[in-house]
Amino acid sequence: MKKTILIASALLLGTFSFAQKKELKSVEKALKSGKAAEARTTLDGIQGMIDGADDKYKAQYYFLKGKTMNNLGSYKEAVSSLKEAIAFEESKGMNKYTGEARTILNEVAGNLVNSAIEDNKSKKYGEAAEKLYMAYEVDTNNQDYLYYAASSAVNGSDYEKALEYYLKLKDLGYTGVVTEYYATDAATGEKAKFNSETERDLMVKAKSHVKPENIDSESRLPEIVKNIALIYSQQGKVEEAIAAAKEARESNPDDMGLLLTEANLYIKLDKKDKFKELMTEAVQKDPNNPDLHYNIGVISMQQGNMEEARATFQKVLSLKPSYTNAALNLSTTYVDEGNALIEEMNKLGNSRADNAKYDTLKKKKDSLFRKGADVLEDLVANGQGNNDILNQLKGIYGALGDNENFMRVKKMIQE
Template sequence: DTLAYFNAALSAENAGNLPKAIEYYTKVKDLNYPQPLLYNSLSSLYLQTGDTTAALNVILEGKSKYPDDFNILIAETNIYLASGQNEKAMANLQEAIEKDPTNPTIYYAIGVNYAQIDDIENAEKSYKKAVELRPDYFEANYNLGALYVNQAAMLLEEANALPFSQQAEYEALKKQANDKLSLSLPYLEKAIELDPSDRNTLLSLKEIYTRLEMYDKMKEVNELLNE
């Protein structure tokens, strides 16, 4: 009985018995239970056991039966992202945007994908779109701020590698780095507003305030870090 297997799968999953849950969900799937989310659940269980190949195979089977299901598309994309298959992930994300063009989570995922392949310009655009669509999106605010911080770090590294005789070039690069840090501030400050206890954001802000000589702000962050 399909429903009995489905209930048994749910019970096993809730009890943390992943092998049994996988066994019962597979039986339900093989009985052609007409529910797309079944494939997401089974794929997620395989991921929890570390079997990425089985997780992807289940999702692809679900996609062949439900080609227009948005949740299956996103689950497939997440597997590609987790396994570094950036081109396949990007193709799926572009398809997802066409289906749901105002979904900030998709733009965030696109930004992550671009950042992983060092396409900084498109990563920046995608994170900005995610923040525009959902201003209280912590991860998008943090990642956009971190993107600028990383650019600043690269500029400072380049500046510090210059010989002493190239002082003008050093100052120019240092100014560019500080400009990038200034760009990061609104997003990291928004991130800490959304999650005041996030230590990574606080440490980034401390470094930025120090470099930009914003000592009152630095003192506030130090107090939060020492709480």
């Protein structure tokens, strides 16, 4: 009786394997005919039998399911099944489907990226982020996928997910820097970019282009750290944000973007002295950058260091004469000092001494206002007289009681 049971079980197992083999063949046939939905139906029908199947059928099942799901656009299931096929074969020392499964995974990654691009166009940022992250999981060597997943998460206001991705990028040491290949067109003198070094070198060899150059693209690390800092800051974790920026700067001490990111965080903490310190460091690295000098000027102005602010704004204008905001602020330093004198004048009485002091203060005030006007007149003379410049200039002449210049500037604004 015991022997009979064993024979019956063996027969049942044989029938089981035969049925699976037949169904899996029908799945392969359906896929070849482009009938992915039919293939899926068949796979669903034998899903419950797989745990007890022979190893060779298990590997085939996972592989075919991944292939089917890819054809149906169910990329998450496709990735899961194909990875399961690869992992299963590795655990069993098998290699029948692994090669093709990896090829399909690369295809899936491409499909995920293309689908994510369309999602981004449709402002489905959350879905785009998920697909791009999935593409990264398929191909972890392509860290660009993770970077774009983080960007999509930011666009979708999913800052928790974006922070997770950005922190991972930072830990990976990702910069996104690539070498780009350029050469100058011999006929036009214009710089042209090429898809590869080989393509560029062929054009140089053909003498249609000259002066080959290899130029590294800008690092994305400052942007990543900046976004980490901004998200931390939004969460009220400014200290963590500063720590992230400092850590990044330790490994990239010459990166101006990281320095400026850290400096801007101190502004959020209203630590103007620390901001100014870092701006001064930035100026030492890039002394001819008018924006850096301008920032120092603004902070000096806010701190009441008018002489330092004026010297800094004058430096900005020497580097970039058309820098209208620097001119406006330089003019404002004189106007503000003059206004402070007006307040002092208004507190005086009618005694002879007070009247004498009033006249002295008025002369000084008018002199300051004239200096403020002269700064702006220089811009107007150079064709930089925008509405902000002209309105401030008109206000100064009004305060001076200079009706002739007041009307002249007023007419310029009207024109």
